[in-house]
Amino acid sequence: MSVRTKVQTLLDEAGTSFASEAGITLTNKPSPLYRLAVLSVLLSTRIKAGIAVDAARELAQWNSPQKMFDATWQQRVDALGRAHYRRYDESTSTALGEGAELLLDRYHGDLRKLRAKSDDDPEELRRLLMDLPRLGPVGADIFCREAQLVWPELRPYFDGKALSGAKKLGLPTDPDKLADLVEGPDLARLAAALVRSTLDRNLASAVR
DSSP states (O other), rough: OOOHHHHHHHHHHHHHHHHHHHHOOOSSSHHHHHHHHHHHHHHTTOOOOHHHHHHHGGGGGSSHHHHHHOOOOOHHHHHHHHHOOSHHHHHHHHEEEEEEEEHHHHTOOHHHHHHHHHOOOOOHHHHHHHHHHHHOOHHHHHHHHHHHTTGGGGOOOOHHHHHHHHTTTTOOOOOHHHHSSSSSGHHHHHHHHHHHHHOOHHHHHHHO
């Protein structure tokens, strides 16, 4: 199987971004960007990705920092519980409330203002994102991996987990060489698919 055929098979089999799976139609607007940040926080913990995605769907009713801040701590806990986001539900509810307050105070609830503050520097963007409670290096990578769909200055963004998937599949592990295999809008899909290949042994076998 040629490299390009392998990549196309990977996209066909697993090229759904985690944002799309969570019901987020990602655009450069405050609400979907905030929902992506919430999803990134949820995916950062040691919990199955499917549960984190379900939790993001449950929290979708609070699709802005103001709405998340206005929700009660117990309402957020209950929503996480409905998605079976156990063990981390109480601490995550607290983190989401504190994160919403931080975004309101610093950026008027608009992550595009955080982007502007980073001055198109991906490393500075990651640093600013990590000011959000519970969104450490892993969460920042998840956000950037998905946000490259609408923030081109991040491209190509393949974090360690995506590159691990590429290595496992016999694909280039240099981000620029990987990026040459797809069109710009498909970079986020490819990054997500590579991560999924590290989580799904059957997928990796099918692509190889």
